[in-house]
Amino acid sequence: MTDLDATAGGLIVVDDLTVNYGGGAPVLIDVDLTIESGDLVGIVGPSGSGKSTLLKAMLGTVAPVSGTVRRTPGLAVGLVPQVETIDWNFPVTVAECVGMARARGLRTPWMSRSERAEIDTVLDRLGMHGLGRRHIRELSGGQQQRVFLARALFTNSQVIFLDEPTSGLDVRTRHDVLHLLDELNADGLTIVLTTHDLNGIAAHLPTVVCLNRSVIGAGRPDEVLVPEVLERTYGSPMNVLEHGGMRVVVDAPIDTNVRPLRRSQASGGGGSSA
């Protein structure tokens, strides 16, 4: 469970965190957040709201200006980066990509027999049986996402952070990734992800954090994905509809910040003109 006051213990406790880059304007301001064992948390917010920075701060790769990030000593963490940041022409096979993660300490360049077996097990678990020798560019979008998930799992991570894990994926693949994350979480893995997808991802998660430099709201989707919190998070009015027992976030019909396209006006909001 995610706790705004961050007074309880947790795997990761973010306390009054403020971060900026190179002395510039703060990207995060007074953020409080607690990640506990077994959490499956989605961080949502507009572009530039500090979602990725919050992940980096929890990972320890960004230093705070003030406040603290306390991690349970010895906590093993993994990061699944945005697929857009990957060099898909880099010469690594799937097995090499997964294996490189176990890099600390003295290790031989080649994988031991037990490591190869572990990689096969992880790939099998993620539905990628027999793809170890493929180049990472040869995989489908969902498989590419799974390779980096496999890499994080191969380090025996207790917490895995995913930065926009469903970015660029089609609906079917997005569902597959979401269900996979749910299964991993059910097996005890703590998962924190960022997403822009309020309806496809965030609404399905147990816990959602709305972020816009500060935490605007945190809790179950039915508590957080409400018009007041969403408007404060995105700076624009949004409605929440009920559809098939699910919450669906839509733009407010009258929004001074969002003007209709001229083509839509001319054709009465219909399709493209002949």
Next chain:
Amino acid sequence: MSWDELLRPYEFEFFRNGLLVATIAGALCGIVGCYVVLRNMSYIGHGLSHSIFGGYAVAGLIGVNLFLGAGIWGVVTALAVGAIVRRRPIGSDAAIGVVTTASFALGLALVQLYGSPGRNADALLFGNVLGVTTSDVWLIVAVALVTVVIVFVYYRQLLFTTFDTEVAAATGVRTAWIDALLMIVLSATVLATMNVLGVTLIAAALVVPAVVARMLTDSFGTMLALSGLIGAISGFVGMNASYHLDVASGPTIVLTSACFFVVAYAFGGRFRRRSGTVGHAH
């Protein structure tokens, strides 16, 4: 050409020394070049070799051992480039361009003002493989051995940091240390091979074998081995060609590796399809 004619240069010690150094230099540059190419720092070999020329001039001026002075200068320059790239105010190519060319300009100015401090400056600029001494042989053997040990011990950390620095750092790899280690290895490689290939041709020796290997495989481990092998063959064949064609060794070594490039460009796709590692454009 008869066997006797082919083997004649092996009667000369200077040729045997040169051949050994050129072959090891080729392999060394081939291995280190993989990291250089994959980090999009192809220009750094060119820049560092020029930069070390500045260190050579300064060392001569203040009376320090030339190799030691040039080596320290090269390491400091490489670390400066690495530090600037990590901070990312400018791209790696720009950082290399600013730091190393300034160093080279300083070297040129000092040589013009006070003269060349030791070895012929032309030999350093253009290479003089037939003038290598026994100490040159030992230097390159030592650098090659240390490099192989470092690549062996830090293989996964080097690969992880080269492929995905941010995630490597997040999972506990000391990426700053790994970057610094690579820069030290790179500057030692440039220093050790400068006499053989010359300042002007080191960049090609670093880049071409790695690029050829990349065109032949999609596996990093295979690329590393292939690149070292192509570099070594280029050094060996290039040195022999140099003797028989009566052309300077640096150009023949680089032209040999360029021939590999042409062949890989023409047949690389077919080779990779056959080996089952070629991919489709995503």
